[in-house]
Amino acid sequence: MPSSTADKISACLATEGQQFNFPPLPVDIHFGYGAFADLARHVRRCGGKKAIIITDRGLRRTGWIDYGEELLRAEGIPYAVYDDVPENSSTSAVAAAVARLRDFKAEVIVGIGGGSALDTAKAVAAMATNPGSVADYKGLNNIDCDPLPCVCVPTAAGTGSEVSIWSVITDDQTNAKFGVGSQKLLPRIALCDPELTFGLPPALTAATGMDALSHAVESYTSKESQPISASLAIGAIELIGRHLRTAVIDGTNRAARYGMLLGSMMALMAMNSTRCGIAHALAMPMGSGDLRIHHGTIVGMLLPEVTRFNHMAAPERYAAIARAMGAPVAGLTVEEAAPHAVGAIQDLGADVGMPSRFSQFGMREAHIGPVVQAAMQSDNIRVNPRTPEPTDLEGILRRLM
Protein backbone atom coordinates (compact mmCIF):
# COMPACT_ATOMS: atom_id res chain seq x y z
CA MET A 1 0.00 0.00 0.00
CA PRO A 2 1.68 3.29 -1.07
CA SER A 3 2.17 5.59 1.88
CA SER A 4 5.03 8.02 1.31
CA THR A 5 5.05 10.65 -1.44
CA ALA A 6 7.82 8.70 -3.16
CA ASP A 7 5.61 5.60 -3.09
CA LYS A 8 2.72 7.53 -4.59
CA ILE A 9 4.92 8.81 -7.41
CA SER A 10 6.37 5.33 -7.94
CA ALA A 11 2.81 3.99 -8.17
CA CYS A 12 2.56 5.99 -11.34
CA LEU A 13 5.66 4.80 -13.12
CA ALA A 14 5.04 2.52 -16.05
CA THR A 15 8.49 0.95 -15.74
CA GLU A 16 11.63 1.44 -13.70
CA GLY A 17 13.84 4.09 -15.24
CA GLN A 18 11.04 5.55 -17.37
CA GLN A 19 12.11 8.12 -19.98
CA PHE A 20 9.88 11.15 -19.98
CA ASN A 21 9.45 14.73 -21.07
CA PHE A 22 8.06 17.51 -18.91
CA PRO A 23 7.40 20.43 -21.26
CA PRO A 24 8.38 23.97 -20.27
CA LEU A 25 5.88 25.98 -18.26
CA PRO A 26 6.97 29.55 -18.88
CA VAL A 27 4.16 31.14 -16.85
CA ASP A 28 5.28 33.59 -14.18
CA ILE A 29 2.95 32.56 -11.33
CA HIS A 30 2.16 34.94 -8.47
CA PHE A 31 0.01 33.13 -5.93
CA GLY A 32 -1.60 34.22 -2.69
CA TYR A 33 -3.99 36.63 -1.05
CA GLY A 34 -3.43 40.13 -2.41
CA ALA A 35 -1.76 39.00 -5.65
CA PHE A 36 -4.39 40.78 -7.78
CA ALA A 37 -3.48 44.18 -6.27
CA ASP A 38 -0.26 44.03 -8.33
CA LEU A 39 -2.14 43.82 -11.65
CA ALA A 40 -0.92 47.13 -13.07
CA ARG A 41 2.74 46.39 -12.28
CA HIS A 42 2.49 43.08 -14.13
CA VAL A 43 0.78 44.68 -17.12
CA ARG A 44 3.68 47.16 -17.26
CA ARG A 45 6.18 44.29 -17.04
CA CYS A 46 4.59 42.83 -20.17
CA GLY A 47 5.83 45.88 -22.02
CA GLY A 48 2.52 47.06 -23.41
CA LYS A 49 1.23 50.59 -23.04
CA LYS A 50 -2.45 49.77 -23.60
CA ALA A 51 -4.44 46.82 -22.25
CA ILE A 52 -7.72 45.05 -22.90
CA ILE A 53 -9.61 43.31 -20.11
CA ILE A 54 -11.50 40.20 -21.24
CA THR A 55 -14.22 38.92 -18.94
CA ASP A 56 -17.95 38.12 -18.68
CA ARG A 57 -20.92 40.16 -17.55
CA GLY A 58 -21.55 37.99 -14.47
CA LEU A 59 -18.16 38.88 -13.08
CA ARG A 60 -18.86 42.59 -13.58
CA ARG A 61 -21.41 42.32 -10.78
CA THR A 62 -18.81 41.07 -8.28
CA GLY A 63 -16.91 44.36 -8.28
CA TRP A 64 -13.59 42.72 -9.18
CA ILE A 65 -13.57 44.18 -12.71
CA ASP A 66 -14.19 47.67 -11.32
CA TYR A 67 -11.28 47.11 -8.94
CA GLY A 68 -9.03 45.91 -11.78
CA GLU A 69 -9.94 49.01 -13.80
CA GLU A 70 -9.12 51.20 -10.81
CA LEU A 71 -5.71 49.56 -10.53
CA LEU A 72 -4.93 50.23 -14.22
CA ARG A 73 -6.23 53.83 -14.02
CA ALA A 74 -4.11 54.51 -10.93
CA GLU A 75 -1.00 53.53 -12.93
CA GLY A 76 -2.08 55.55 -15.98
CA ILE A 77 -2.55 52.48 -18.20
CA PRO A 78 -5.26 53.06 -20.84
CA TYR A 79 -7.55 50.05 -21.22
CA ALA A 80 -10.59 48.75 -23.05
CA VAL A 81 -13.02 46.11 -21.77
CA TYR A 82 -14.61 43.20 -23.62
CA ASP A 83 -17.12 41.68 -21.20
CA ASP A 84 -19.28 39.61 -23.54
CA VAL A 85 -17.62 36.20 -23.06
CA PRO A 86 -20.44 33.62 -23.02
CA GLU A 87 -20.70 30.68 -20.59
CA ASN A 88 -19.03 28.47 -23.22
CA SER A 89 -16.68 30.65 -25.22
CA SER A 90 -17.22 30.72 -28.96
CA THR A 91 -15.44 31.48 -32.22
CA SER A 92 -17.58 34.62 -32.62
CA ALA A 93 -16.71 35.85 -29.10
CA VAL A 94 -12.99 35.42 -29.84
CA ALA A 95 -13.38 37.26 -33.17
CA ALA A 96 -15.33 40.12 -31.55
CA ALA A 97 -12.76 40.51 -28.78
CA VAL A 98 -9.90 40.52 -31.32
CA ALA A 99 -11.71 43.25 -33.27
CA ARG A 100 -12.08 45.29 -30.07
CA LEU A 101 -8.37 44.77 -29.30
CA ARG A 102 -7.38 45.97 -32.80
CA ASP A 103 -9.67 49.02 -32.62
CA PHE A 104 -8.12 50.04 -29.33
CA LYS A 105 -4.58 48.99 -30.35
CA ALA A 106 -4.16 47.09 -27.09
CA GLU A 107 -0.82 45.36 -26.58
CA VAL A 108 -1.52 43.35 -23.43
CA ILE A 109 -4.50 41.09 -22.72
CA VAL A 110 -5.83 40.75 -19.18
CA GLY A 111 -8.18 37.79 -18.77
CA ILE A 112 -10.24 37.82 -15.57
CA GLY A 113 -12.76 35.08 -14.86
CA GLY A 114 -13.45 31.37 -15.01
CA GLY A 115 -12.30 28.93 -17.67
CA SER A 116 -14.35 30.44 -20.47
CA ALA A 117 -13.02 33.99 -19.96
CA LEU A 118 -9.40 32.83 -19.59
CA ASP A 119 -9.59 30.46 -22.57
CA THR A 120 -10.97 33.39 -24.59
CA ALA A 121 -8.24 35.76 -23.41
CA LYS A 122 -5.52 33.26 -24.39
CA ALA A 123 -7.15 32.66 -27.78
CA VAL A 124 -7.45 36.43 -28.37
CA ALA A 125 -3.74 36.86 -27.55
CA ALA A 126 -2.93 34.24 -30.19
CA MET A 127 -5.40 35.45 -32.81
CA ALA A 128 -4.08 39.03 -32.52
CA THR A 129 -0.89 37.81 -34.23
CA ASN A 130 -2.10 34.84 -36.32
CA PRO A 131 -4.39 35.06 -39.37
CA GLY A 132 -7.87 33.58 -39.81
CA SER A 133 -10.27 32.17 -37.23
CA VAL A 134 -9.36 30.38 -34.00
CA ALA A 135 -11.18 27.36 -35.50
CA ASP A 136 -8.33 27.11 -38.05
CA TYR A 137 -5.95 26.13 -35.21
CA LYS A 138 -7.84 23.11 -33.78
CA GLY A 139 -5.68 20.39 -32.27
CA LEU A 140 -2.16 20.46 -30.92
CA ASN A 141 0.73 22.73 -31.96
CA ASN A 142 -0.87 24.50 -34.92
CA ILE A 143 -0.18 28.10 -33.80
CA ASP A 144 2.80 29.62 -35.63
CA CYS A 145 3.32 33.21 -34.46
CA ASP A 146 4.02 34.21 -30.87
CA PRO A 147 0.92 35.73 -29.25
CA LEU A 148 0.63 39.08 -27.49
CA PRO A 149 1.43 38.91 -23.77
CA CYS A 150 -1.49 37.78 -21.63
CA VAL A 151 -2.09 38.12 -17.88
CA CYS A 152 -4.60 35.57 -16.53
CA VAL A 153 -6.50 36.07 -13.27
CA PRO A 154 -8.67 33.05 -12.34
CA THR A 155 -11.88 33.59 -10.35
CA ALA A 156 -12.72 29.88 -10.09
CA ALA A 157 -10.70 26.88 -8.94
CA GLY A 158 -11.36 24.36 -11.68
CA THR A 159 -10.11 24.64 -15.22
CA GLY A 160 -6.58 25.72 -14.35
CA SER A 161 -6.66 27.67 -17.62
CA GLU A 162 -4.09 30.10 -16.18
CA VAL A 163 -1.40 27.41 -16.59
CA SER A 164 -2.95 25.37 -19.40
CA ILE A 165 -1.70 24.99 -22.95
CA TRP A 166 -5.35 24.52 -24.00
CA SER A 167 -8.22 26.82 -24.89
CA VAL A 168 -11.61 25.17 -25.38
CA ILE A 169 -13.92 27.04 -27.73
CA THR A 170 -17.33 26.27 -29.28
CA ASP A 171 -17.45 26.51 -33.08
CA ASP A 172 -20.49 28.64 -33.95
CA GLN A 173 -20.71 26.97 -37.38
CA THR A 174 -20.92 23.38 -36.11
CA ASN A 175 -22.04 23.96 -32.49
CA ALA A 176 -19.23 21.60 -31.41
CA LYS A 177 -16.52 22.29 -28.84
CA PHE A 178 -12.90 22.01 -29.92
CA GLY A 179 -9.55 22.39 -28.23
CA VAL A 180 -6.60 24.45 -29.38
CA GLY A 181 -3.42 23.34 -27.66
CA SER A 182 -0.02 24.99 -27.86
CA GLN A 183 2.83 26.09 -25.63
CA LYS A 184 2.23 29.47 -27.29
CA LEU A 185 -1.18 29.69 -25.59
CA LEU A 186 0.35 29.78 -22.11
CA PRO A 187 -0.15 33.22 -20.57
CA ARG A 188 2.90 35.30 -19.70
CA ILE A 189 1.71 35.86 -16.11
CA ALA A 190 -0.83 34.17 -13.81
CA LEU A 191 -2.14 36.17 -10.84
CA CYS A 192 -3.77 33.63 -8.55
CA ASP A 193 -5.52 35.43 -5.71
CA PRO A 194 -7.86 33.10 -3.77
CA GLU A 195 -10.01 36.03 -2.63
CA LEU A 196 -11.33 36.38 -6.18
CA THR A 197 -12.93 32.92 -5.84
CA PHE A 198 -14.96 33.85 -2.71
CA GLY A 199 -17.96 34.92 -4.80
CA LEU A 200 -18.30 31.62 -6.65
CA PRO A 201 -21.66 30.07 -5.58
CA PRO A 202 -21.65 26.62 -3.89
CA ALA A 203 -22.93 24.67 -6.92
CA LEU A 204 -20.27 26.17 -9.20
CA THR A 205 -17.60 25.73 -6.53
CA ALA A 206 -18.57 22.04 -6.42
CA ALA A 207 -18.65 21.52 -10.19
CA THR A 208 -15.42 23.39 -10.90
CA GLY A 209 -13.73 21.65 -7.97
CA MET A 210 -14.76 18.24 -9.31
CA ASP A 211 -13.36 19.29 -12.70
CA ALA A 212 -10.03 20.01 -11.01
CA LEU A 213 -10.18 16.61 -9.28
CA SER A 214 -10.88 14.98 -12.65
CA HIS A 215 -7.81 16.65 -14.18
CA ALA A 216 -5.67 15.38 -11.30
CA VAL A 217 -7.06 11.82 -11.26
CA GLU A 218 -7.03 11.43 -15.04
CA SER A 219 -3.49 12.83 -15.27
CA TYR A 220 -2.18 10.66 -12.41
CA THR A 221 -3.59 7.52 -14.01
CA SER A 222 -2.81 8.44 -17.64
CA LYS A 223 -0.63 6.05 -19.64
CA GLU A 224 1.63 9.08 -20.18
CA SER A 225 1.95 9.87 -16.47
CA GLN A 226 5.52 10.45 -15.34
CA PRO A 227 7.29 11.34 -12.07
CA ILE A 228 6.95 15.14 -12.22
CA SER A 229 3.35 15.19 -13.44
CA ALA A 230 2.50 12.45 -10.92
CA SER A 231 3.85 14.43 -7.98
CA LEU A 232 1.83 17.48 -9.03
CA ALA A 233 -1.31 15.39 -9.63
CA ILE A 234 -1.23 13.45 -6.36
CA GLY A 235 -0.57 16.69 -4.48
CA ALA A 236 -3.62 18.21 -6.18
CA ILE A 237 -5.75 15.18 -5.26
CA GLU A 238 -4.77 15.58 -1.59
CA LEU A 239 -5.53 19.30 -1.62
CA ILE A 240 -8.90 18.92 -3.32
CA GLY A 241 -9.89 15.97 -1.11
CA ARG A 242 -9.07 18.05 1.95
CA HIS A 243 -10.56 21.42 0.93
CA LEU A 244 -13.46 21.06 -1.52
CA ARG A 245 -16.16 20.29 1.06
CA THR A 246 -15.26 23.33 3.15
CA ALA A 247 -15.02 25.62 0.10
CA VAL A 248 -18.58 24.60 -0.86
CA ILE A 249 -20.02 25.00 2.64
CA ASP A 250 -18.13 28.19 3.55
CA GLY A 251 -17.13 30.13 0.45
CA THR A 252 -15.08 32.67 2.41
CA ASN A 253 -12.94 30.10 4.21
CA ARG A 254 -9.46 31.37 3.38
CA ALA A 255 -7.59 28.08 3.79
CA ALA A 256 -10.13 26.14 1.72
CA ARG A 257 -10.18 28.65 -1.14
CA TYR A 258 -6.37 28.81 -1.11
CA GLY A 259 -6.09 25.00 -1.16
CA MET A 260 -8.59 24.66 -4.00
CA LEU A 261 -6.99 27.31 -6.22
CA LEU A 262 -3.58 25.72 -5.64
CA GLY A 263 -4.95 22.22 -6.29
CA SER A 264 -6.66 23.21 -9.54
CA MET A 265 -3.49 24.89 -10.79
CA MET A 266 -1.25 21.92 -9.90
CA ALA A 267 -3.70 19.50 -11.55
CA LEU A 268 -3.53 21.40 -14.83
CA MET A 269 0.27 21.65 -14.69
CA ALA A 270 0.25 17.86 -14.50
CA MET A 271 -2.33 17.49 -17.25
CA ASN A 272 -0.40 19.58 -19.80
CA SER A 273 2.04 16.70 -20.28
CA THR A 274 -0.31 13.70 -19.90
CA ARG A 275 -3.71 14.69 -21.31
CA CYS A 276 -6.80 13.29 -19.52
CA GLY A 277 -8.96 10.18 -19.89
CA ILE A 278 -12.46 8.87 -20.53
CA ALA A 279 -14.29 11.57 -18.52
CA HIS A 280 -12.78 14.35 -20.60
CA ALA A 281 -13.21 12.42 -23.85
CA LEU A 282 -16.96 12.25 -23.15
CA ALA A 283 -17.10 15.84 -21.90
CA MET A 284 -16.40 17.45 -25.29
CA PRO A 285 -19.48 16.08 -27.13
CA MET A 286 -21.64 16.36 -23.99
CA GLY A 287 -20.75 20.05 -23.79
CA SER A 288 -21.62 20.56 -27.47
CA GLY A 289 -24.67 20.54 -29.74
CA ASP A 290 -28.08 20.64 -28.09
CA LEU A 291 -26.77 19.23 -24.77
CA ARG A 292 -24.23 21.87 -23.70
CA ILE A 293 -24.03 20.50 -20.15
CA HIS A 294 -21.66 22.43 -17.86
CA HIS A 295 -18.15 20.95 -18.22
CA GLY A 296 -17.42 20.52 -14.50
CA THR A 297 -20.82 18.93 -13.95
CA ILE A 298 -20.16 16.40 -16.70
CA VAL A 299 -16.71 15.29 -15.57
CA GLY A 300 -17.61 15.42 -11.86
CA MET A 301 -20.60 13.14 -12.45
CA LEU A 302 -18.61 10.80 -14.70
CA LEU A 303 -15.50 10.46 -12.55
CA PRO A 304 -16.78 7.82 -10.06
CA GLU A 305 -18.07 5.55 -12.87
CA VAL A 306 -14.90 6.09 -14.91
CA THR A 307 -12.86 5.17 -11.82
CA ARG A 308 -14.99 2.03 -11.34
CA PHE A 309 -14.15 1.05 -14.93
CA ASN A 310 -10.44 1.91 -14.70
CA HIS A 311 -9.23 0.89 -11.26
CA MET A 312 -8.37 -2.74 -12.04
CA ALA A 313 -6.08 -1.60 -14.87
CA ALA A 314 -3.83 0.41 -12.55
CA PRO A 315 -4.48 -0.76 -8.96
CA GLU A 316 -1.35 0.85 -7.46
CA ARG A 317 -2.32 4.25 -8.81
CA TYR A 318 -5.93 4.00 -7.65
CA ALA A 319 -4.81 2.70 -4.24
CA ALA A 320 -2.64 5.82 -3.94
CA ILE A 321 -5.61 8.00 -4.92
CA ALA A 322 -7.81 6.33 -2.29
CA ARG A 323 -5.19 7.01 0.36
CA ALA A 324 -4.63 10.61 -0.82
CA MET A 325 -8.37 11.22 -0.45
CA GLY A 326 -8.42 9.86 3.09
CA ALA A 327 -10.23 6.57 2.39
CA PRO A 328 -9.91 3.91 5.14
CA VAL A 329 -7.27 1.78 3.40
CA ALA A 330 -4.67 1.30 6.14
CA GLY A 331 -3.58 -2.32 6.27
CA LEU A 332 -5.18 -3.23 2.94
CA THR A 333 -3.32 -4.68 -0.02
CA VAL A 334 -3.08 -2.61 -3.19
CA GLU A 335 -5.80 -4.70 -4.82
CA GLU A 336 -8.08 -4.27 -1.80
CA ALA A 337 -7.41 -0.53 -1.57
CA ALA A 338 -7.84 0.41 -5.26
CA PRO A 339 -11.68 0.11 -5.37
CA HIS A 340 -11.88 2.51 -2.41
CA ALA A 341 -10.95 5.29 -4.87
CA VAL A 342 -14.42 4.85 -6.40
CA GLY A 343 -16.14 5.34 -3.04
CA ALA A 344 -13.91 8.26 -2.03
CA ILE A 345 -14.67 10.16 -5.25
CA GLN A 346 -18.37 9.25 -5.12
CA ASP A 347 -18.66 10.39 -1.48
CA LEU A 348 -16.97 13.70 -2.24
CA GLY A 349 -19.29 14.33 -5.20
CA ALA A 350 -22.37 13.47 -3.12
CA ASP A 351 -21.24 15.63 -0.19
CA VAL A 352 -20.80 18.70 -2.39
CA GLY A 353 -24.17 18.14 -4.06
CA MET A 354 -23.22 16.96 -7.53
CA PRO A 355 -26.26 15.91 -9.59
CA SER A 356 -26.58 12.17 -10.26
CA ARG A 357 -28.55 11.87 -13.53
CA PHE A 358 -27.70 13.29 -16.96
CA SER A 359 -31.37 12.96 -17.91
CA GLN A 360 -32.08 16.03 -15.77
CA PHE A 361 -29.98 18.03 -18.25
CA GLY A 362 -32.02 16.87 -21.24
CA MET A 363 -29.82 13.93 -22.18
CA ARG A 364 -31.77 11.07 -23.77
CA GLU A 365 -30.98 7.55 -25.00
CA ALA A 366 -30.69 8.95 -28.55
CA HIS A 367 -27.74 11.11 -27.47
CA ILE A 368 -25.64 8.17 -26.25
CA GLY A 369 -24.58 6.75 -29.64
CA PRO A 370 -23.36 10.04 -31.18
CA VAL A 371 -21.69 11.12 -27.91
CA VAL A 372 -19.78 7.82 -27.65
CA GLN A 373 -18.85 7.91 -31.34
CA ALA A 374 -17.37 11.41 -30.94
CA ALA A 375 -15.64 10.55 -27.65
CA MET A 376 -13.91 7.51 -29.16
CA GLN A 377 -12.10 9.87 -31.60
CA SER A 378 -10.48 11.75 -28.69
CA ASP A 379 -6.78 11.44 -27.94
CA ASN A 380 -7.82 11.18 -24.28
CA ILE A 381 -9.02 7.63 -25.03
CA ARG A 382 -5.52 6.59 -26.12
CA VAL A 383 -3.95 7.56 -22.77
CA ASN A 384 -6.74 6.24 -20.54
CA PRO A 385 -5.33 3.49 -18.27
CA ARG A 386 -7.84 0.92 -19.57
CA THR A 387 -8.68 0.89 -23.26
CA PRO A 388 -12.46 1.13 -23.61
CA GLU A 389 -14.75 -0.27 -26.28
CA PRO A 390 -17.69 1.92 -27.35
CA THR A 391 -19.98 -0.40 -25.34
CA ASP A 392 -17.97 0.41 -22.18
CA LEU A 393 -18.61 4.14 -22.64
CA GLU A 394 -22.29 3.45 -23.36
CA GLY A 395 -22.49 1.46 -20.12
CA ILE A 396 -20.91 4.30 -18.11
CA LEU A 397 -23.42 6.80 -19.55
CA ARG A 398 -26.46 4.52 -19.09
CA ARG A 399 -25.64 4.08 -15.38
CA LEU A 400 -25.92 7.86 -15.04
CA MET A 401 -29.12 8.40 -17.07
Ligand SMILES: [Fe+2]
Ligand atom coordinates in the same frame (compact mmCIF):
# COMPACT_ATOMS: atom_id res chain seq x y z
FE1 LIG B 1 -11.83 19.67 -17.36
